[in-house]
Amino acid sequence: MNDRKITVAVRVGSAMTALCAAGAILLAGTAGRADEPEAGVPKLRRLTEAQYRATIADIFGPDIKISGRFEPDLRVGGLLAAGTSAVSLTPSGAEQYEQIARGIAEQVVDKAHRDRLVGCQPGPADPSGAACAESFFHKVGLRLYRRPLTPDEARLAVAQTLASARTLSDFHAGVAVMLTAMLSDLPFLFQVDRVVADPARRSDQTLDAWSRASKLSYFLWNSTPDEELLNAARDGSLMTQEGLSQQVSRLMASPRFETGVTAFFDDFLQLEGMMSLSKDSLIYPAFRSSAGPAAREQTLRTIVTLLARENGDYRDLFTTRRVAMNRQLSPLYRMPYAPRDWSMVTLPDNDPRVGLLTQISFLTLHSHEGRSSPTLRGKALREVLMCEHIPTPPANVNFTIVQDTSNPNLRTTRERLKAHLDDEECASCHKLTDPMGLTLDSFDGAGQFRASENGVPIDTSGSLDNVRFSDAAGLGKALRDSPQVTQCLTQSAWRYAVGRQLVASEEPVTAALHNRFAQSGFRIRALFRQIATDPHFFAATSRAPARTVAARPSARKSS
Structure with a gap:
């Protein structure tokens, strides 16, 4: 025109x-x-x-x-x-x-x-x-x-x-x-x-067929309904449990289901932050501008392969030595890798990297521009993977001790954090985050492995609640064995699917979903299918008060 x-x-x-x-x-x-x-x-x-x-x-x-x-x-x-x-x-x-x-x-x-x-x-x-x-x-x-x-x-x-x-x-x-x-x-x-009378229970309300089609498609494919799903809405079969189950099976059998799983974990792990992530190029010359998007893709490819394609146990993400790799990221992992395209590799048994938490995406996203941060990493473990809430630090907190990496008397991050915790209010939160985060401090702010800091061997011992471990592999196993981790994933998947916070009356729903998730061997495919075929997924929302959780504030001011 x-x-x-x-x-x-x-x-x-x-x-x-x-x-x-x-x-x-x-x-x-x-x-x-x-x-x-x-x-x-x-x-x-x-x-x-x-x-x-x-x-x-x-x-x-x-x-x-x-x-x-x-x-x-x-x-x-x-x-x-x-x-x-x-x-x-x-x-x-x-x-x-x-x-x-x-x-x-x-x-x-x-x-x-x-x-x-x-x-x-x-x-x-x-x-x-x-x-x-x-x-x-x-x-x-x-x-x-x-x-x-x-x-x-x-x-x-x-x-x-x-x-x-x-x-x-x-x-x-x-x-x-x-x-x-x-x-x-x-x-x-x-x-x-759009709400209509439930044909199965006339006294209840449920979503109409068109709303169901939309909700299913955006949950399982992260996109608009296709023609066949719209036809199922038009002919009314989507309002029956049999018709619903058939469409869910079809959607999940499609390769596009992997896109839906990718979208969920991208949101759940907050990986969109990798697209604009930057590091101090003088301190971390190997971390180039393209490393962030590549690390995001690495994590998502690993998850989709293990959980959607191979239908693996969600908990194994924390202990697996298999990871997607390409030539672009191999320098950060300090491993020779010639092929340019992505493929799954298995890290050797003596490699310090084990599971999701030692991938570049998690380590760099929850670090500062020029240094690592056990507090940010521990906070992410608590909030993202365990659905706990860690308060933001008071505005007047002095981080000078933690930030001074050249202090000759406090040469390691562990020593600087210990000296920093002279405030009881700060210590109460750091006790929740640091014992886990310090276990990952053998990886610097760019996610690269280091055995020492300023010439001093790094102590990677830590604990999760009452479980103690000596390294990242032990942390991964502790998270794998924690029921709070799988309960958090179940609740997060439900909140992702319904697009809002959890309503108090839905806690029995998510508890039942978690039980069936456990019975399936913690398979993501089983969990997504359970959510997509659950009548509560399409029910008119309860009037019970919501369990409100505020948008998580940035933790970049933490130590």
Whole structure:
């Protein structure tokens, strides 16, 4: 489109988007109170950036470029997914989404894509293009809104398209205006839970078939429902336990299930932080700008291989010597590795690295720019893997002793931390974090192994509650044997799936899920299937008060 057409399209689209955004702001306010719904009030979860991108690729194709800045996601109780029900669109966020939508819409109708994606145009039998517009928006509206368009929505789409086409003297420009509005609209940007009477228990409420399809797909595939899942919603089979079970089996049998597992662990382990992670290049010259994203991919590839592809025991992540490796990361691991592509390798028995906690991603993400941090690492172990909450340090804490790595009298991190703990309030938290974190201090801030610090051998002894160990392998075994670790994963997977905090009345649900998780041998596939087929996953949220956990604050001020 030329500049004039773009300007007019922006003006028309902006008016529609403003109305959509206003509705989103009002309704998303209720989404933040998902623990106290009114009967029939939709509960909303905003798509994450990853879900938005995957959805556009599934509907229009991976060659459609997405450019623009997304409204920031909110991490609540450690999970971005739990924050999706506690966010709304700010005015600037609505403008950003509209700009992104406009860029997508213009590509959909351009000459390179319109034949495949629009599939029709005005002609002798359809001079205005009304039939073409109706056909296109019925088809694409189902995929965008994850439900059929209502009659009013369909009429509006056609009318708006034709009106814009007349103004712009271009049918495809008119399609782009309406498509921009739909891509900026609440039903696309938010998953909407619509409640109906439960056909199995008429006195209860459950999600309708379209909401079920959306919830299943974003949980198991991290993207929009495919045609077969939407058909199961349309014919009503998704409202039966048999039909639900069949669709869950199909979704989990697909290679795309690995994408869903990847998305969960990426969120659970907070690995998005690796994308912008930097280290002091003078202290850690081997840690280049590309190391962070590569370490993130290494961890996720390892998890997907062991848990999704090979259906292994979740607990073995903490003790395994198998890890994904490529040439880019091998210098940080100080191992020769010639192949450029990723492959699974087994570290030797005498290697100091054992399990997830000794991978570059965990060690570097929970360290400072120029030094390691037993406190940050221990805090992450407690909060991320055990679902405990460690308070942030008081604002007036003096970290000078810990930060002075050149002190000739306090040459190791353990000695500096011990000297730092002269405040009883600080000591109470450090007692929870440091005994575990110090066990990992044989790995520096870039995740590289070191046997000594300033010429002094590093003491890697530590403890987890009442279990003592001498090295990282012992820490990994202690975590593997801790029921709190698998209980935390179960609760986190449930909160990730429902997109909000745990409601008090759901504690028996997660307890039952954990029991079945244990009976399966702690298989992730079994846990995801149990969640996806559990009636509580689709039930109207209980009115019982939520067990609120605030968004985890940054721990970068910790020692």
